[in-house]
Structure formats: C-alpha cells, structure tokens
Amino acid sequence: MHDVAWWWYFGGSFLDALIGPNLFFPGEPFLLAAGYLLSSGAIYGLLAVLAGGFIGDQISFFIGRRCGSQGRRWLIRKFSKTKRPIAKTRLILRKKGPWIVTASRLLGPVAWIMPFIAGSYAMRWSTFTLYSSIGLILGVGQFTLAGFFIGKGIEILPSWETVGLFFKEHSVLLTACLVSSLASFILYRLYRWRKWLLMTFCWLTAMSSANYYHFFHSEAYSIEWISQAQARNSHTILEENVSLAKLDYTVYPGLSPVYKSQPINIILQGGHPSILMEELGWVENKTFSRNKLDLSQYLELIADKQPPISDLYWNQQPQLLAYQIKGDLINRRHIRWWFAGKSQQTNEDIWLASISYDDSLKLAHYKGLITVLHGIDPDIDNERDTLMKNAEALGWKTKLRRLGEPVAFSKSSHYFSDGNIAIIQSI
Structure with a gap:
C-alpha cells in the first residue's frame, strides 16, 4: 500500500x-x-x-x-x-x-x-x-x-460476544428505559399541565424498581453468570506462575468494556489478606457477588455501619474478599482483594487489591445500571501510603514499585495517582 x-x-x-x-x-x-x-x-x-x-x-x-x-x-x-x-x-x-x-x-x-x-x-x-x-x-x-x-x-471492533454481553448486562436498565419511554409517550398524549410531573414520576419509579430488582432479585451477581462471561475472555485464565510486570493493574465496575477503570494499588506477596486485615483492624464486608442479600439484610448492614461493598472486576473476576474500616454508607475506607496466581520468582501467592476512601454519594454507571453509589476521594495514593505505613508498623515489609501508569484527574479518570503500587510482604 x-x-x-x-x-x-x-x-x-x-x-x-x-x-x-x-x-x-x-x-x-x-x-x-x-x-x-x-x-x-x-x-x-x-x-x-x-x-x-x-x-x-x-x-x-x-x-x-x-x-x-x-x-x-x-x-x-x-x-x-x-x-x-x-x-x-x-x-x-x-x-x-x-x-x-x-x-x-x-x-x-x-x-x-x-x-x-x-x-x-x-x-x-x-x-x-x-x-x-x-x-x-x-x-x-x-x-x-x-x-x-x-x-x-x-x-478493534466489538465482537458479537462483547455486544451480547453488553445487552445482557444492561438488560434491566434497557427494559426500564423502554417501559418509561412508552409510558411517557402515552402520558404526553393524554395529559396537559400534569404531563411533565407524571412523566418524571414514571421515570423515577422505573429506575427505582430496576435498582431494587437488580440488587435483590436478578441473576446479575450469580457466580454461574459471571463464569459464562469469563469463559469468553481468555485473559481470565490464571497462570500458575505470574510476573508482576505483566499483570493488569486496572479494575472495572462491570463486565462489558464500557466502564471507567479504577486502580489496583496494593500487592500482597506471600501470606493471606485475612491475616493482614485482621492485624490492621479491618472488618470483612458482605458483597453482592458472594452474598445473596435481601432488602431487610441490606438495611440492617447499613444500620450496623457495615454496608455491603459493590463489586469490581479484575480480568472479569469479582473480588474474592472485601474489607473496610467501620463507617457509614458515605464515609468509609474499603479494600477489595483478587488472587492473581503464584510469583515466578518466589512461588509465593500473589494477591492484588484496590484501596480507596468513600467520601460522597453520586450517580454512577455500575454493573449495567444507573444507580447511586459511593464516590471515592481522588487522592487514592494517600490511602495506599497510609496502609503501607500501618502495615510497616506491625512488622510487614513494604516498598513502592512503578507497575501502573500515572493518572491525572480528568473527565475520564475520577482519581489521580503516581502509578506506584505498594508491595507488602510478611517477614
């Protein structure tokens, strides 16, 4: 050419x-x-x-x-x-x-x-x-x-599998939008001054119902459904031995490739996250992918200041463990953990984690839905450094290594980071 x-x-x-x-x-x-x-x-x-x-x-x-x-x-x-x-x-x-x-x-x-x-x-x-x-x-x-x-x-174009995954993951939202649009059209034709009030009420009702069904009755968080999505993605197959330099250090609030990324900023090399979390005083959380919750259980967890943590996906795998420093729905520190495999150099278990601090509520595109979720403090490096400092005080070895990419706060990234990842090891 x-x-x-x-x-x-x-x-x-x-x-x-x-x-x-x-x-x-x-x-x-x-x-x-x-x-x-x-x-x-x-x-x-x-x-x-x-x-x-x-x-x-x-x-x-x-x-x-x-x-x-x-x-x-x-x-x-x-x-x-x-x-x-x-x-x-x-x-x-x-x-x-x-x-x-x-x-x-x-x-x-x-x-x-x-x-x-x-x-x-x-x-x-x-x-x-x-x-x-x-x-x-x-x-x-x-x-x-x-x-x-x-x-x-x-x-470079989306495959049929990717398109199908998008529509399946967003099926509840798309159904709610279709029903609301049809109802709004009918209300617009039948009513005069009240039409805008009724249409607004219709959309709020549909979206609230979609949220309720999504979190408490749908199969969106079933492990079987997630496994089907993983089967279409060769990157989800974990190798027995992994290299830290070759791992992906981004996670997403859904399975289809339409979400903004969030960072992996902690690596635990050797040992198990539960040991580190217990020593640091963190409390294990319920998650929607690992725990089947109904509305009453959800409200009880909020009242106990341990609201469930929303899922993030690394290589289309939901977190295996989630912890928080006890707090309310708006203000809390939380961390999610994924098992990545064994180190090529040391044959030790490698766990990846994403840590951040919730400081607000916001409308978010999450797991095929528009819903109200936490907004994180953009300075995620501060949470990383605090965890390192506390772990080091308890006798854990810590160091920073440039494995991720520097990220600036912008319309496409709601956080900023220097790209360094904390590596924590037991002595």
Missing part, C-alpha cells in the same frame, strides 16, 4: 466527485484504501482523497453555474438515471437550503449531482464551498474510518 503514489488516491476521489465520471466511477475503494494507509501512520492518502474530492466538487459546481438549465436537460437526456436524483435534489435544495449540500455526501445518488445542481441554481460560491467542505469531511471520513479499522484488524 505504501508503494502507491498520492495521485492514485487523488485521482480516485477526484473522479468520484466530478460530474459525469462519478455516475460510473466508484470512489469508495480509494477512500477505504486511504483509511487503511492511515492505520499504518501515513497521512498522504487521506490528504489526497480530501483534495481530490474538494477539487472535483468545485469543478462540478462551476460546470453547473456555466451550463445552468441547459446543462440539466443535457444531463438527463444523456444519462436517464439522473432524472430522479436531479428532481429530488432540486426539491430538497429549495426546502433545506445549504445544509442539504452538507448532508448530500451521505445521501447516495444525491451526492453525484449536488454540486452541479447547486451551481446551476446560482447558489453563492462561498456558501457552497463552506457547506460542501463540511460534507466532504463527513463523507470521506466515514469510509476512511472504516478503512482505518480494517487496517488495525477486525479486533
């Missing part, structure tokens, strides 16, 4: 945009090829197809400006298949104005003759150039983006 000169891409895009040749010449293969070339880091193919399309549109516009109605009649007489697109283009051009010039690149046959028709109906050149350039970027972009994906490999 790198051996093809720029004019090959330019010529294909130019003929696809030029009135007359574009009735027979398909430009899509050249646009796909430009995207494929872009996937390898070469941009000249993309620039060439944009330049070819722009010049082809300009020439077609001025041909239409010069030929006018006589040119339209000649075009219909010579190419009968243009009669319907010309009539349709004239109608929508009068109704929608210059924006249809932009949209024409996405409307199939209309794109063939839109620049010519715009010129023949004396649209201002500056107006045409502005809106046709926007349309050119959109029209060329859709095919070059497809070519880019092809160049990167089909795995």
Whole structure:
C-alpha cells in the first residue's frame, strides 16, 4: 500500500466527485484504501482523497453555474438515471437550503449531482464551498474510518460476544428505559399541565424498581453468570506462575468494556489478606457477588455501619474478599482483594487489591445500571501510603514499585495517582 503514489488516491476521489465520471466511477475503494494507509501512520492518502474530492466538487459546481438549465436537460437526456436524483435534489435544495449540500455526501445518488445542481441554481460560491467542505469531511471520513479499522484488524471492533454481553448486562436498565419511554409517550398524549410531573414520576419509579430488582432479585451477581462471561475472555485464565510486570493493574465496575477503570494499588506477596486485615483492624464486608442479600439484610448492614461493598472486576473476576474500616454508607475506607496466581520468582501467592476512601454519594454507571453509589476521594495514593505505613508498623515489609501508569484527574479518570503500587510482604 505504501508503494502507491498520492495521485492514485487523488485521482480516485477526484473522479468520484466530478460530474459525469462519478455516475460510473466508484470512489469508495480509494477512500477505504486511504483509511487503511492511515492505520499504518501515513497521512498522504487521506490528504489526497480530501483534495481530490474538494477539487472535483468545485469543478462540478462551476460546470453547473456555466451550463445552468441547459446543462440539466443535457444531463438527463444523456444519462436517464439522473432524472430522479436531479428532481429530488432540486426539491430538497429549495426546502433545506445549504445544509442539504452538507448532508448530500451521505445521501447516495444525491451526492453525484449536488454540486452541479447547486451551481446551476446560482447558489453563492462561498456558501457552497463552506457547506460542501463540511460534507466532504463527513463523507470521506466515514469510509476512511472504516478503512482505518480494517487496517488495525477486525479486533478493534466489538465482537458479537462483547455486544451480547453488553445487552445482557444492561438488560434491566434497557427494559426500564423502554417501559418509561412508552409510558411517557402515552402520558404526553393524554395529559396537559400534569404531563411533565407524571412523566418524571414514571421515570423515577422505573429506575427505582430496576435498582431494587437488580440488587435483590436478578441473576446479575450469580457466580454461574459471571463464569459464562469469563469463559469468553481468555485473559481470565490464571497462570500458575505470574510476573508482576505483566499483570493488569486496572479494575472495572462491570463486565462489558464500557466502564471507567479504577486502580489496583496494593500487592500482597506471600501470606493471606485475612491475616493482614485482621492485624490492621479491618472488618470483612458482605458483597453482592458472594452474598445473596435481601432488602431487610441490606438495611440492617447499613444500620450496623457495615454496608455491603459493590463489586469490581479484575480480568472479569469479582473480588474474592472485601474489607473496610467501620463507617457509614458515605464515609468509609474499603479494600477489595483478587488472587492473581503464584510469583515466578518466589512461588509465593500473589494477591492484588484496590484501596480507596468513600467520601460522597453520586450517580454512577455500575454493573449495567444507573444507580447511586459511593464516590471515592481522588487522592487514592494517600490511602495506599497510609496502609503501607500501618502495615510497616506491625512488622510487614513494604516498598513502592512503578507497575501502573500515572493518572491525572480528568473527565475520564475520577482519581489521580503516581502509578506506584505498594508491595507488602510478611517477614
């Protein structure tokens, strides 16, 4: 593909945009090829197809400006298949104005003759150039983006298994949204001033019911269901011997790949988390994936200041253990543990953990649902360092090692970290 000169891409895009040749010449293969070339880091193919399309549109516009109605009649007489697109283009051009010039690149046959028709109906050149350039970027972009994906490999697109997992995990939320939308449509048609109040009540009721069903009656947290998701992901198969440098140090609040990550920031090498947690005075928590809870049990745990901990997933595995420093639903320190395998160097057990501090409540996208959950203090390194200090005071060996990536607080990351992970070992 790198051996093809720029004019090959330019010529294909130019003929696809030029009135007359574009009735027979398909430009899509050249646009796909430009995207494929872009996937390898070469941009000249993309620039060439944009330049070819722009010049082809300009020439077609001025041909239409010069030929006018006589040119339209000649075009219909010579190419009968243009009669319907010309009539349709004239109608929508009068109704929608210059924006249809932009949209024409996405409307199939209309794109063939839109620049010519715009010129023949004396649209201002500056107006045409502005809106046709926007349309050119959109029209060329859709095919070059497809070519880019092809160049990167089909795995860049979600598999059917991933799509199926998303819909299964979000089935309760999607059902609640569908029911609420249908009910809102009916309420909107039947009521006047009260419709917005009733529609709001309808959505709140549906979402509350979805939350109740999700946490206390659905199979979302059954180990069997989670195991089916793991079976589709080869990365969940644990090797007997693992290297710390090769482990993934991110966890997610769900199984499908649509959630914001949270960090692994603790490693326990040798020993068992229960020993460390007991010495530090942490209390083991209930979790939804390990304990079947009903609403009364949930309320009792809140009253006892030991509310259950929501699940996080490392390599699509829920935490095996969860602990907290006793607190309420809003303010508490908590930690989740996953077994990762045995160390290649020492043959000791490797446990990974994510520690953070809850300091608020917020609406969150969690486990296929929109629900109210804790918000963590963004300074997760402070909790890591505090645990290290307390463990060291009890005689555990501790050190920091750069295994994760530095993360800045932003719209996509609700925490910040230096990327160091605390490694704790018993003496």
